[in-house]
Amino acid sequence: MSTRSFLAVLAVLAVIGLLAFGLLNKGATKIAVGDPVPDKTLPTLPGPGEKSIADYRGDWVLVNLWASWCVPCRQEAPILEDFYKRNRDRHTTVVGINVQDNEDDALAFLREHPTGYPQLRSVGNERSKAFGSTGVPENFLVDPKGRLALIWRGPVDDEFLAAEVEPLIEGKQ
C-alpha cells in the first residue's frame, strides 16, 4: 500500500471513529431488570439538602421520573401519594425525581400536588439519560439491595400498582 493510500485509509478511519464516539456519547444508557439502579446524590426539592436512592437501601423504592409540564404526571401524582401512604410502613417508599424542568415550575407542581415522599431534582436530561428514559413519566421499582426489580416506561395507575408492584414488595412474585 502506497503512503497516499495509507493516509486516505487513516483519514476515513479517523472520521468513522469520530462519528462512532459522538453517537456513543449521545446515546441513552440501556438498563435492565437486575441491574444496579443508576444513582447519584441530588438536591432535594424543595431544598436545601441532598439525597440519593442509596439512602433508602433496605427498603423497596419506587423511583418516579416526572416533570411539571407532563399531563400524565399530574394524573399519576395522587396515585403515587396513595401508594406511598399505603406502603410506607412496609419498608417501601417512593422517590420522585424531577427532570427536564425548571425549579419554579417543579415547586408550583408540588404545591398543587403535595407529596409525603421525598422529591429530588435533576438538572436537564442527566438522570433521564442515566435511566435510559425516553420521556416522562417513567417508573422503576428498586429492591432493598438496590437492584432494579421492575421498569415501567409510562404512568402508573392503581391497577398496575396492585398487579405488578405490590406483589413484588410482598414477595409474591
Place this chain on the structure above:
Amino acid sequence: MRRVVLSLGLCLALVAPAAGLAAAQPAPQTTVNAIEGEVMCPVCGTLLELADSPQARREKVFVAGLVAEGKSKSEVKDALVAQYGKEVLATPEASGFDLTAYLVPILAILIAAVALAYSVVRWRRGSGRDGQSAKGKPAQAPRGEDAERLEADLSRYDL
C-alpha cells in the same frame, strides 16, 4: 392662580406613580425572539422558536420572565443552562468533545485546500510538458507498423 397650582399638583400626583413604576421595571436588554433563536427545547431536540411542546411552552415563559426582568442575553442563557442543562444551548461548547464541532470543519477545510493546491501544481506541471510523457521522458515517435498506420491515416484525411 390657585387653580393652576392645584391642577399642576394633581397632574404630578397622577404622573409620579407611573414614573416610579417605570423606574422599578428595568428596560429589557434583549428580546424573547433573539433568545429563542439561539437555544434549544431539550425535550424536542429543535430550536426553541420552532418548538411548541408543553416543555417548550414552559421554557418560553421562563425566558420571557427573565427578559422582562431586564436580564442580558448571556444572563438568560446562563439561567437556562442552570435549569435545563447544557443541552439547552444550540451551539456546542468550545471545550471537551464539543470542541471537535469547531475544529473538524477547520481541519477539513485546511486539508482540502492543501490537497487542491497540490493537485493544481501537479496538473500545471503535467500540462506544461507538451510532447513529454508524464514521467518527464520525451514522447517517442511511432515506429514500424504504427508509423505506417499513422502516415496512412494522415494522408486519408488530408492533414
